[in-house]
Amino acid sequence: MLRIQPLATGTSDVIVALVPNTTFGANLQDVVDVLTAELARVGLTLVLRFSSSPVELLEHFITTIRPRAVIAPFVAATAAERESIEASGVTLIDLAAAEDVNYRIGRLQGEHLASKGYQNLVYAHLHDARLDVYGDSRERGLADYCRESGRAAPKSIRLSVDLLDAVSVLSGLPRGVAIACYNDDVAVALLAAAREIKRRVPEVVALLGVDATRIGALMAPRLTTISVDTTIALQALVHDIVSRLSSSAAADSLNDLLALTVIPGGSA
Missing domain, CATH: 3.40.50.2300 (Response regulator)
Incomplete structure (x- = not known):
């Protein structure tokens, strides 16, 4: 060591x-x-x-x-x-x-939704900017993917984790959209809203979360989400910190060591 x-x-x-x-x-x-x-x-x-x-x-x-x-x-x-x-x-x-892992998350959301045949993509932020610290990077990744794959730029929406707010936001979107959500909380709120206004998931609206939370796995349909595995990156992070303090060696970027995985569900 x-x-x-x-x-x-x-x-x-x-x-x-x-x-x-x-x-x-x-x-x-x-x-x-x-x-x-x-x-x-x-x-x-x-x-x-x-x-x-x-x-x-x-x-x-x-x-x-x-x-x-x-x-x-x-x-x-x-x-x-x-x-x-x-x-x-x-x-x-x-x-x-260095390159933000959140940018990679946004791109992966776009890639997955496109692979399922969805064309009209939307990015859903948390309304409270204090809680949405990674949203801009994720939306940029999604937008870049859309541009590079010849799709229209994704529409940007904001909502609170509140049923009435989620219903209001979802009601203003056309049918057939696929929503890349800031996290599972946003996706769960929109899933509840879809049920409230009788929009079938994923046939009429698709939802893709981030964080692979336990609550998402309990939803019906089960939430499709992205898991971020930090195990290898954390080991490298500690090694980099100790190396830097010992020898002034440059710290490496750890973003590529963060493994991103789409966890299949029934929402996208």
Whole structure:
């Protein structure tokens, strides 16, 4: 196992992870749990910090605890965050700055829906931008796939995980659409709305979620969704962090190590 060098004067054994200001679902919680345990094995303590916090608060936080490093495993550091961290003399390991796995998710949603014969594609965001931190990247991936495959640009919709809102949004769409949903919660809301207004799934409206949640598997029809396997990427992430702190080696992009799999269901 790689071991880090002795602590630099004035620094702690803390690693600060910039995380999106979003609800912690099971998948994100699993990643944090594994990352915490693996870093502890090499004597490092993980502390989470919302990436959307004012940069002045981040600067005060860093200068107070003097972390060994700041990592951005989920969302790329902003220009202001990068400048503040680097000015403090703390190592920044920005593993989210390369090609976004969320872009790949959007493309995969497009590929799967197209493979089922759907032509009219829609992207469904969560209405609350705080909870929809990956939506723009996913929609961009879907839009690029549509353009490259000669399809019309996908329509963009936003809804809350609320039956009345979902019914209102779905009622405004034509029949025969296939909806790439931000996550399983959005897909479940639209599935309930489709039942409410008597639109058959997947014959009249198709729904494709993300996250492979347990609740999606309990729906009727069972939700078709995308699973993100982080096992290999997490191992590589810890290795990269320790390598960087030991030898200043450049951190590799881990996005290609995140395995994406369509979990078949009855909704798309």
